[in-house]
Structures are given as C-alpha cells and as structure tokens.
Amino acid sequence: MDSMGIMVRKQTAADQALRLDNQICFAVYSTAHAFNRVYKPLLDRLGLTYPQYLVMLALWERDDVPVKDLGERLFLDSGTLTPLLKRLEAAELIRRTRSTEDERVVLIALTPQGHALREKAKAVPQSILAASDCTVGELMAMKDEIVALRDRLNAVLGE
Amino acid sequence: MDSMGIMVRKQTAADQALRLDNQICFAVYSTAHAFNRVYKPLLDRLGLTYPQYLVMLALWERDDVPVKDLGERLFLDSGTLTPLLKRLEAAELIRRTRSTEDERVVLIALTPQGHALREKAKAVPQSILAASDCTVGELMAMKDEIVALRDRLNAVLGE
DNA sequence: TCCAATTAGATTGTGCGCAATATAAATTAT
DNA sequence: ATAATTTATATTGCGCACAATCTAATTGGA
Structure with a gap:
C-alpha cells in the first residue's frame, strides 16, 4: 500500500529481470532469427540454408576434415551435422569418405562445384x-x- | 607473385568477409545456442523449453491476448506458436479460448498453475x-x- | 593378449522455425 | 446485400538442434 492506501505492487529486481525487454538472451535469440530471415533470399540463390552456408564457410577455410572437426568449429554435434552433410553430398557440393587410417572418421571434402560456389558466395x-x-x-x-x-x-x- | 617469385594469393576484402571468425551473424547464432544450453538444465526444472519460457515471460507481463499479439512480441508466427501453445495447454499452464467478439481470434490466458510458475522462474x-x-x-x-x-x-x- | 573404456559417427525422437497453403470469420467495396 | 479482400489461426512439410542411444573402431590397461 502507498500513502494513499492504493495497492501498489513492489517491483523487485527479480521482477525486472523477468521482463522480456531486459533479457539479453531474448535479444540474441531474436537477432539470430532476424539474421536468418535476411540471409534467406540471398542463400536461396546458392541453394543453401543458413546452417549449410556455415558449413561451407568452414570448409572453404579448410576441408578434408573429420565431421568432429567441423562440429567443434561450428558448435554442432553429429545429430545435426550427419543429415546436413548428407544433403550437401546429395547436392554434390561435398564428398564424405571414411578415413583409411581410422575407420571411425568420416572426412569431408569439397567437390569442384563446392569450391566453385565460393565465388557466388562472395x-x-x-x-x-x-x-x-x-x-x-x-x-x-x-x-x-x-x-x-x-x-x-x-x-x-x-x- | 611477390618479389621473390613465390605464389601469394591476394586476400581481398571479399575473402576476409567470408571468414567465419569475421561474421557477426555466426557470433550471434552460436551465442544463441550457447545460451540455450545454459538455460536447458534451469528450464528442465520448470518443465519448459526455451521458446516456451519466452512465451511464459510474455504472458506474465500481459495475458488474455491473441496469438497474433504474442507472435508480434516474440517475432514468431502461427506455424511455430500454435503447436507450442497446444503443448503449454496440455501442461495446463495456459488456456486457449476463441474470442466471442471475433471468432477468428484465439485468446491465450494463464491458468493458476501458469501464474504460479512465475515464482519458480524468478x-x-x-x-x-x-x-x-x-x-x-x-x-x-x-x-x-x-x-x-x-x-x-x-x-x-x-x- | 584380451577385455574395458574411449572415441567417431549414425540413428531416433521431440520441439522448434518458417514457408506455403488452407479455412473460416470479418471487413470493404460495389 | 453480395462479392472480393483481408485477417487470424491452423496445418503440412522440411530442415535444423540436441538428448539419448547404438554400432563399430581404436586405445589402454591388467
């Protein structure tokens, strides 16, 4: 109650912290989506989704690398990468081959088309x-x- | 070629811009995922996913609102919200009722449990x-x- | 040597996120 | 008043993300 006897809810720090506007993570989350929507029409021309574009960026820097290596650079695991990489392989932008030295490892290499796409991506x-x-x-x-x-x-x- | 006759690839601005490290959008994208992973164990205790938590935050600020209104505040569309809201309804945190004034509108209101969850979320x-x-x-x-x-x-x- | 533990990747299931489309209600124009 | 348009939500389909689990290959002991 304030001095006039009207009910006034005290706004604690915890209350403030729960406000959507105050949350940096919502800012980051909603900005990531905004970026995605801006990228969409640009990447459609390359035939890529945004996560696929990230994989291609990583591969343009260094390819012939294990899935594990890509995962560490992009903070993604095999559950995300395996199907994504299969789609890039179906699009003939990459090749997936088992390493002969360690049969557990799948090496990801760019095809000539994969390399060529870099020019369009510039x-x-x-x-x-x-x-x-x-x-x-x-x-x-x-x-x-x-x-x-x-x-x-x-x-x-x-x- | 440089002055010693060794092949040196000129690094253009476009080449630099394609580097993963230079991309603010990858920074935002990967930070959003990092936040998600930090939130996960905290939200598990509330029985919410991160997008569901965002919806609850929005509703704790103002409920009895159309789906449209939530979508504008969270930058999400009905394709995302409809199934998410149905899951929150199944969890008895919200109620979905058609507006009598405009039969197209579905109003989202918190249940007592939905209101109560706010204390745990603090x-x-x-x-x-x-x-x-x-x-x-x-x-x-x-x-x-x-x-x-x-x-x-x-x-x-x-x- | 052989068995336990670790590692790389694949698979399954759930929940977004969004484009495209559908449906029904409300509004506007004629 | 009726047709055309707009609006709110729902549905479908695809592609992530990620937890949990699985398989197979490798490594590291006792």
Missing part, C-alpha cells in the same frame, strides 16, 4: 552489411563482445 | 547472469546494441 557478406546499416568497425566491435560472452557461457558448460 | 535470470560472468550494466549495454541491430535488420525485411 556477394553475400556485403548484402548483409548493407542490411545491418552499420559500419564494419561497429559490427566487428559488437562481434568481439558477443564472442567473448559466448566463450564465457561455453566455459561454464565445460565445467 | 531464480532463472540470476543463474544466467552468473554464467555470463558480466555485470548487469555490461549486459544491458550489449543488449541495447544487439536490439538496435535486430530492429535495423527487421526494418529492412519490412520494406
């Missing part, structure tokens, strides 16, 4: 930059902060 | 804060930047 980042309406410097600064946060979260998970 | 944000290993001030500053970016991306989509 136009994508600058379209995203335009949509974000930021300078490269601003985006890189934000990226570094977000990555630092991600790494702290992952560190807690690793305990 | 412990969640501070666990997340601890995992993020940041001050509230730092997180809020990042949140504001990310939300600004999200809103610019969504503005482009709305054109």
